[in-house]
Amino acid sequence: MTKPETFSAAEQCVDAVLEKVGKRIVLGLPLGIGKANHFANAIYARAEQDPEISLTIYTALTLERPSASSEIQRRFVQPLLDRLYSDYQDLAYNQARRKGLLPDNVEVCEFFMQPGSFLSTPSAQQSYVSANYTHVPRDLLDRGVNVVAQMVSPADDESGDFSLSSNPDLTLPLLKLADERGYRHITMVGEINPKLPFVGGDARVGRGVFDFLLQGDAFEQEIFPAPNPPIRLTDYALAFHIAGLVRDGGTLQIGIGALGDAICHVLTLRQTKNEDYRDILQSLNEDAEQSLCELPLELGVFQQGLYGASEMVPEGFLHLRRVGVMKREVYADATLQRLLNEGRVSNVVNEELLVALRDAERIQCPLTEADTDFLQRAGIVDPSYSWRGHRFLDKHGELEDCDLHSSVGRKKLLGSREGKKLPGGTWLHGGFYLGSTAMYQTLRDMPASEMAGINMTAIDYINELQKGRALKIAQRQHARFVNSAMMVTLNGAVISDGLEDGRVVSGVGGQYNFVAQAHELPGGRSVIAVASTRISGGRIRSNIVWQYPHCTIPRHLRDIVVTEYGVADLRGKTDRDVIVAMLSIADSRFQKELLDKAKAAGKVEQGYEIPEPFSNNTPERIHAVFSQGHRMPLLPYYPLGTDLTREEAQLAIGLKAVKEEGRKIWELWPVLRKGLVACRSSAPEYREVHACLDRMAFGYSDTFEHRLEAYVVAGALVSFVDKDRPLGEVSDARGIRSNIPAPD
Numbered sequence: 001m002t003k004p005e006t007f008s009a010a011e012q013c014v015d016a017v018l019e020k021v022g023k024r025i026v027l028g029l030p031l032g033i034g035k036a037n038h039f040a041n042a043i044y045a046r047a048e049q050d051p052e053i054s055l056t057i058y059t060a061l062t063l064e065r066p067s068a069s070s071e072i073q074r075r076f077v078q079p080l081l082d083r084l085y086s087d088y089q090d091l092a093y094n095q096a097r098r099k100g101l102l103p104d105n106v107e108v109c110e111f112f113m114q115p116g117s118f119l120s121t122p123s124a125q126q127s128y129v130s131a132n133y134t135h136v137p138r139d140l141l142d143r144g145v146n147v148v149a150q151m152v153s154p155a156d157d158e159s160g161d162f163s164l165s166s167n168p169d170l171t172l173p174l175l176k177l178a179d180e181r182g183y184r185h186i187t188m189v190g191e192i193n194p195k196l197p198f199v200g201g202d203a204r205v206g207r208g209v210f211d212f213l214l215q216g217d218a219f220e221q222e223i224f225p226a227p228n229p230p231i232r233l234t235d236y237a238l239a240f241h242i243a244g245l246v247r248d249g250g251t252l253q254i255g256i257g258a259l260g261d262a263i264c265h266v267l268t269l270r271q272t273k274n275e276d277y278r279d280i281l282q283s284l285n286e287d288a289e290q291s292l293c294e295l296p297l298e299l300g301v302f303q304q305g306l307y308g309a310s311e312m313v314p315e316g317f318l319h320l321r322r323v324g325v326m327k328r329e330v331y332a333d334a335t336l337q338r339l340l341n342e343g344r345v346s347n348v349v350n351e352e353l354l355v356a357l358r359d360a361e362r363i364q365c366p367l368t369e370a371d372t373d374f375l376q377r378a379g380i381v382d383p384s385y386s387w388r389g390h391r392f393l394d395k396h397g398e399l400e401d402c403d404l405h406s407s408v409g410r411k412k413l414l415g416s417r418e419g420k421k422l423p424g425g426t427w428l429h430g431g432f433y434l435g436s437t438a439m440y441q442t443l444r445d446m447p448a449s450e451m452a453g454i455n456m457t458a459i460d461y462i463n464e465l466q467k468g469r470a471l472k473i474a475q476r477q478h479a480r481f482v483n484s485a486m487m488v489t490l491n492g493a494v495i496s497d498g499l500e501d502g503r504v505v506s507g508v509g510g511q512y513n514f515v516a517q518a519h520e521l522p523g524g525r526s527v528i529a530v531a532s533t534r535i536s537g538g539r540i541r542s543n544i545v546w547q548y549p550h551c552t553i554p555r556h557l558r559d560i561v562v563t564e565y566g567v568a569d570l571r572g573k574t575d576r577d578v579i580v581a582m583l584s585i586a587d588s589r590f591q592k593e594l595l596d597k598a599k600a601a602g603k604v605e606q607g608y609e610i611p612e613p614f615s616n617n618t619p620e621r622i623h624a625v626f627s628q629g630h631r632m633p634l635l636p637y638y639p640l641g642t643d644l645t646r647e648e649a650q651l652a653i654g655l656k657a658v659k660e661e662g663r664k665i666w667e668l669w670p671v672l673r674k675g676l677v678a679c680r681s682s683a684p685e686y687r688e689v690h691a692c693l694d695r696m697a698f699g700y701s702d703t704f705e706h707r708l709e710a711y712v713v714a715g716a717l718v719s720f721v722d723k724d725r726p727l728g729e730v731s732d733a734r735g736i737r738s739n740i741p742a743p744d
Contacts, residue, residue, distance in 0.1 A: 002208070003207070003208075004190070004207060004208070004210040004211055004212055004213045005211070005212050005213070006212075006213045006214075006215050007212065007213070007214055007215075008214075008215065008216040008218070009216075009218075010038040010039050010041070010042035010214060010218075011042050011046075013039055013042070013189060013212050013214055014039070014042045014043045014046050016212055017043070017147060017187060017189065017212065018046070018053075020187055020211070021146050021147060021187055023050075023052055023053045023054065024053075024054045024144075024146075025043065025047075025053065025054065025055045025056070025146065025147055026056045026058065026140075026143055026144045026145045026146050026147070027040070027043065027055065027056065027057050027058065027145075027147045027148070027149060028058050028059070028140050028145045028147070028148040028149075028170070028174065028186075029057060029058070029059035029148075029149060029150075030059070030150050030151075030166075030167035030169070030170060030171065030432070031059060031060035031061040031112065031167065031169070031170070031432060032060075032061045032063060032166065032167065032432055032433075032434045033063065033151070033166050033167070033196075033223055033224050033433075033434055034150055034151050034164070034165070034166045034167030034432065035059065035062075035091070035149070035150070035151060036149035036150055036151050036189060036190070036191035036214070037089045037090075037091055037151075037191075038089060038191060038214060038218065038219055039149045039189050039191055039214060040057070040091055040092075040093070040149060041089065041091060041092045041093075043055065043149075044057075044091075044092050044093045044096075044106065045092065047103065047105055047106050048103055048106070051103070051104070051105050052105075053105060054105055055105060055106045055107070056106075056107045056108075056109065056143065057093055057106070057107070057108045057109070058109045058110075058111075058129075058139075058140055058143060058145065059108075059109075059110055060110050060111045060112040060113070060136075060507070061110075061112050061113070061114060061434075062091055062094045062110065062113075062114065063114065063224050063226075064090050064091070064094055064095075064114070064117075065081055065085040065088055065090055066080060066081065066085075071705075071706070071709060072655065072696075072709050072712070072713060073655075075696040075697055075698070076648070076651055076652075076655060076696060079648075079695070080644075080648070083733065084225050084227070084437070084643055085224070085225075087221045087222060088221065088222070088224055089221070093106065093108050094108075097121060097123045097124055098118070098121055098124075100121075100122070100123065102123055107127055108123070108124070108127055109127045109128070109129050109143075110124070110127070110128060110129065110507070111128070111129045111130070111131045111133075111136055111139075111507055111508075111509075112133075112506055112507030112508075112509045113128065113504060113505075113506055113507060114506075115505055115506040116505055116506070118504075119499070119503050119505065125503055125504060128504045128507070130497075130504075130507070130508060131508065132463075132508060132510070132512055132513055133169075133311060133431075133459055133463055133508075133509050133510040133513060134173075134459055134460045134463050134464050134510070134513055136170055136459075137170055137173045137174040137177045137460075138177065140170075140174055141174070141177060141178060141181065141183055145174070145186060146184070146186060146187060147186070147187045147188075147189065148171060148174070148186055148187070148188050148189065149189040149190075149191065150164065150167060150171060150188075150189070150190060150191065151165075151166075151167075151190075151191045151192075151193050151196055152164060152165065152190040152191065152192055152193070152196070152210075153165045153192075153193065153194065153196040153197060153198040153199075154192055154194055154198070155198060155204070156198065159206075160206075160207040161204055161205065161206055161207065162190060162192070162204075162205055162206075162207065162209075162210070163196075163197075163198045163199050163200065163203050163204050163205070164199075164203040164204075164205060164456070165196050165197055165198065165199045165203055165456065166196065166197075166199075166223075166432055166433050166434070166456070167432050168202055168203040168431070168456050168457055168458060169311065169431035169432045169456075169457075169458065169459040170458075170459060172202060172457065172458040173458040173459060173460050174186070175209075176458070187211045187212070188209055188210045188211050188212075189210065189211065189212045189213075189214070190209075190210040190212070190213045190214070191213075191214045191219050192213060192214060192215045192219060193219055193220055193221060193223075194220055195220060195221065195222060195223060195440075195444075196223060197440060197443035197444045197446075199443070199451065199454060199456045200451060200452065201426075201452075201454065201455035201456060201457065202455055202456065202457040202458065202461075203455075203456040203457070222437070223437075223440050224434075225435075225436050225437045225440070225643050226256070226434050226435055226436065227436055227642050227643040227644055228258075228261055228315070228435075228436055228638055228640050228641065228642045228643075229257065229258045229261075229652070229656075230258065230637040230638060230649070230652055230653045230656065231258045231261055231262045231265075231635075231636075231637055231638070231639065232258065233622060233623060233626050233635070234531050234564045234619075234622065235258045235259050235262040235531075236262050236266065236626065236635050237284060237564035237565075237622050237625075237626075238259060238262065238529050238531065238562055238563065238564050239259065239262035239263045239265070239266040240266050240277075240280055240281045240284055241281075241284065241562045241564075241566060241567050242263055242266075242480075242482055242527055242529060242562055243263060243266040243267050243270055243277070243281070243298070244281050244285075244297045244298050244299070244567070245293075245295060245298060245480055245525070245527060245560070245562075245567065246267065246298055246306070246480050247298055247478040247480070248298070248300060248301075248302045248303055248304050248305070248306075249303075249304035249305070249306075249328060249477065249478060250306055250307075250328075250477060250478030250479065250480060251306065251307050251308070251309050251475070251476040251477060251478060251479040251480065251524075252306045252307070252308055252309075252310070252326075252479075252480055252482070253308070253309055253310040253311070253479070253480070253481045253482060253483075253514060254310060254312075254314055254316070254482045255310075255312050255314065255482070255483060255484060256312055256314050256434060256435075257484065259484055259529055260314045260316055260482075261314070261315070261316055261638075261639060261640050262639070263316070263482065264314065264315075264316025264317065264319055264320055264639075264640065265316070265319075265635075265636075265639035265640070267306075267320060267325055268319060268320065268323050268325065268639075269634060270299075270301065270302070270325075271301050271302055271323050271324060271325050272323055273634065274299075274300070274301050276630075276631070276634055277299075278299050279631075280625070280626070280631055280634075281297070281299070282297075283625045283628070284566075284622075284625055285297070285566070292566055292567060292568045292569060292581045292584055292585065293560065293566075293567040293568065293569040294569055295525075295567075295569065302324065302325045302327075304327075304328050305324065305325055305326060305327030305328040305427075306320070306325055306326050306327070306328055307326075307328040307329070307330050307426075307427055307428070307475065307476075308326055308427065308428040308429065308430070309428075309429045309462055309475070309476055309479070310428075310429075310430055310431075310462065311430070311431040311432065311459060311462050311463055311509075311510045311513075311514075312430070312431070312432060312433070312434070313428065313430035313431075313432070313433035313454075313456070314433075314435070315435040315436060315438070315439040315640050316640055317428060318439065318442055318443075319640055321427065321428075326427055326428065327427060328427065329347065329425030329426060329427050329453065330425065330426055330427075330474075330475040331378070331422065331424055331425060331426075331475075332424060332426075332471065333362070333374070333378065333471070334470040334471040334473075334474045335357065335360050335362040336357065336362070336378065337471065337474035337475055338360075338474045339353075339356050339357070339360060341474060341477055344356050347421055347422040347425060348419065348420070348421060348422065349379065349380050349414060349417045349418055349419065349420050349421075349422055350414070350418060350419065351407060351410045351411065351414070351418075353380060353422075354375075354380065354404055354410050354413065354414070355404065355410070357375075357380075358404050362374075363375065363404075365403065365404040365405065366403050366404070367387070367404070367413075369387045372385070372387040372392075373387075375413075378422070378423075378424065379417060379420075379422060379423035379424060380414070380417060380422070381413050381414065381415070381417065382413065382414060382415025382416050382417055383416075383417075384415065384416075385413070385415070392413070425453060426453055426454070426455045427453040427454070428453065428454045428455070429455050429456075429457055429461065429462055430454065430455075430456050430457070430462070431456070431457070431458075431459045431462050431463070431510075432456075433456070436640075436641070436642070436643050437643050438641055438643070459510070462510075463510045463513035463514065463517070464513055464516075464517060465517055465520055465521070473521060473522065476521055476524065477522075477523060478523045478524075479517075479518060479521050479523070479524035479525070480524075480525055480527055481514035481515070481517065481518050481524070481525070481526050481527065482527045482529060483496070483511045483514060483515070483526070483527070483528060483529070484496070484528075484529050484530065485528050485529065485530040485543075485552075485553075486505065486530070486543065487530065487543045487544070487545050487548060488528060488530050488543065488544055488545075488561050488582065489544075489545055489546065489547055489548055489551070489555070489582075490544065490545070490546055490578070490579045490582045490583065490594060490597075490598060490603075491555045491558075491575055491578055491579060491582075491603075492555045492558030492561065492570045492578050492582065493548070493551040493553065493554055493555040493558070494511075494515075494528050494551060494552050494553035494558075494561075495548050495550070495551055495552055496508070496511055496552040496553070497509075497552050498550060498552075500548065500549055502549075502550075508552055511552060511553065512552065512553060514526060515528075515553050515557050515559065516557065518559060519557060519559070525559055525560055525571075526557070526559040526560060527559070527560045527561075527562060528553070528559070528560065528561045528562070529562045529563075530543050530544075530561065530562070530563055531543055531563065531564060532544060532563040532564060532565060532585065532586055532587040532617065533587045533589075533590075534660075535660040535661065536660075538660075538661055540589070542586065542587060542589075542590035542594070543563075544563070544582055544583075544585070544586040544587070544590065544594065545594075546594055546597040546598070555578075558570040558571065558578065559571050561582065561585065562585070563585040563586070564622055565584075565585045565586070565587070565614070565617040565622075566584065566585045566614075567585070568581040568582055568584065568585050569581070570582075575603055576603060576604055576605075579598050579603055579604055580604065580608070583595055583598075583610060583614070584610070584611070584614040585614075585617070586617065587617050587618070588610075588614075588615055588616060588617040588618055589618070591610050591614075591615070591617070592610075595608070595610065627724070632722070632724040632725050633724070633725070633726055635725055636725060636726045636727060636728035637649065637653060637725055637726070637727050637728060638727055638728035638729065638730065639728055640728070640729075641728055641729035641730070642727075642728065642729070642730055642731065643731050644730060644731060645695070645730060645731055645732060645733060646691075646727065646730050647691050647692045647694075647695040648695065648730075649727050649728075649730050650688065650692055650717060650721050650727070651692050651695065651696065651713070651717070653720060653721050654692075654713065654716030654717040654719070654720045654721055655713070655716060657716060657719070657720035658671055658712060658713075658715070658716035658719075658720065668712055668715075670715075670719075671712060671715035671716055671719050672708070672711045672712055672715050673715065674714070674715040674718045674719055675710070675711035675712055675713065675714035675715025675716070675717075675718065676711045676714075676715070677718075678714040678715070678717070678718050679693070679710060679711055679714050686714075686718075688717070688721075689714050689717045689718060692713070692714075692717055693710055693713065693714060696710075696713060698710040698713065
């Protein structure tokens with residue numbers, strides 16, 4: 001096998017690629033952190049210089065360092081850039097398209113954009129590709145992809161192998177589909193970064209996969225961190241309702257963001273502080289005299305545990321693993337998996353396992369050569385045996401019968417494997433990961449025995465059932481696929497990717513895949529989570545709407561919808577009953593208006609009224625539930641920790657809230673007034689506020705405008721940072737985390 005050519009400079013690699021491929025380049029870049037940024041920037045720079053080069057970049061989720069559009073944002077962001085992103089190389093094509101400066105010979109197509117980042121960027125909106133995640137390899141081939149450039153991690157042994165690590169999701173199925181189609185050779189470029197965690201399993205590939213490699217100190221950089229966001233009480237309310245749907249012994253998929261962090265934390269509470277979990281969940285549901293969901297409320301601790309099958313591997317899964325929740329292991333054989341599900345066997349190698357496989361007709365008696373191969377690959381039959389025409393040749397050259405009828409024969413077959421744990425168990429299948437610096441360090445430090453339970457793999461393995469259907473059905477019992485939405489209509493259609501005027505906020509991603517999969521899996525359910533309201537331009541708006549010009553998930557795939565006020569089970573219900581259920585989990589300030597529209601359309605009878613138990617859906621009720629007793633200390637702002645310092649963590653909470661309040665000075669007057677008092681006071685209760693103002697360098701504010709900004713920031717801290725809630729684990733200026741309690 002030809003060794004890949006290695007370069008220490010990206011420009012030299014670009015020369016080699018152009019010589020091999022020509023001047024028409026269709027470049028596939030992985031989504032998220034897996035991009036080969038140095039190569040991408042070098043080939044983009046070459047296309048800028050040479051108009052004869054035609055460069056199409058097809059990718060998703062292009063990450064960029066935080067930027068500031070105001071003075072307040074600049075004061076917050078600049079120290080983060082210095083501490084967390086000092087050696088990160090932004091992608092030049094991203095900056096160019098944001099400024100409208102992409103040359104005519106360069107096109108950038110994304111099928112999923114960083115949420116909300118490109119609403120005002122025409123080139124990004126025009127070049128967006130609406131596609132299911134699993135269809136992207138097909139689309140790439142149809143577009144003529146001829147180069148893929150990916151960050152890879154080197155093995156620490158003598159094999160010379162690499163790991164696709166964070167992003168085997170599209171690379172693996174793309175290469176497989178290309179081979180099946182007899183597609184022309186795709187030039188593979190690997191950018192080697194030892195700081196990228198090495199993940200084995202399907203993500204481990206041989207050196208021969210690559211045509212060119214980039215290696216050297218210039219490419220050894222810290223991985224792009226995505227600091228965990230603060231969690232609102234609304235997210236915690238959603239998380240408790242969702243945790244009450246997650247069945248022990250089941251399967252879980254969730255995404256990145258505050259809600260995913262909240263769900264993982266609440267599932268941790270369910271396992272480690274079960275009495276408190278029950279108390280809060282039942283309090284959130286106590287006013288509802290009639291259930292909107294036929295599924296039983298899941299209150300117990302996890303005995304069997306959960307298995308993760310998630311396109312996005314969130315940091316919270318590692319926390320769930322640590323507390324004994326994410327521990328259900330699945331195996332790569334459908335019959336074996338079904339026997340485990342039914343409790344007919346355990347994951348310990350013994351005679352009962354051999355007998356059960358025989359009785360299930362997975363193996364024959366006497367064993368065939370294929371049976372023997374399966375049993376040895378599965379770690380059941382002693383590896384020292386070799387099959388010889390219905391007999392075994394042991395390591396001493398003696399022939400043994402392949403008969404399973406006698407205990408003596410079975411024990412001989414098991415040999416050294418008897419009593420040992422069944423190998424090959426996987427507790428997490430993932431497509432890509434993205435998270436904080438702590439997540440990356442955890443993966444780098446993970447023992448090999450623990451890492452063996454993680455299989456980063458092709459996205460079509462996780463997101464659909466078409467290939468290996470029987471195995472996936474056996475593995476994914478009681479599946480709960482949790483995805484967020486922007487809005488949901490009263491008839492159950494889901495809006496997750498775009499605005500009313502057609503502008504794209506993010507993309508479809510894998511949401512449709514998971515919703516469709518949930519309908520096909522026995523016992524599977526799709527859970528759409530949406531906060532009942534949002535604040536936009538200082539106004540409260542309902543996220544439960546009567547209608548919308550487009551949808552991401554059509555109403556015929558409606559399943560379970562969750563707001564902070566409860567769970568609506570929509571599967572199989574009539575339009576009238578769906579609308580009534582959705583009204584019951586809507587914010588009460590909007591229920592009458594929504595109901596009137598349903599009545600006007602003849603979808604609900606004229607005499608219908610919102611039942612009393614659901615007529616008090618207000619933020620005040622949610623806050624009252626969480627404020628009782630010792631509940632608030634159980635709900636930290638950053639339950640998984642954060643890369644932010646103590647002051648930054650508080651500022652992130654306050655600034656996010658004040659941004660939602662409005663932009664006009666009269667809209668912010670109540671906040672500004674509180675800030676004025678705090679800035680002028682030396683009372684102990686404002687000590688935290690002054691520390692945060694120092695972090696923002698407002699001590700040197702000598703203009704009226706800067707003083708006004710300081711008052712707004714101080715007011716946001718006073719108004720929106722709840723002192724009864726702890727921050728969680730935060731970082732110091734060196735990036736070292738420590739657990740910080742709530743201030744006195």
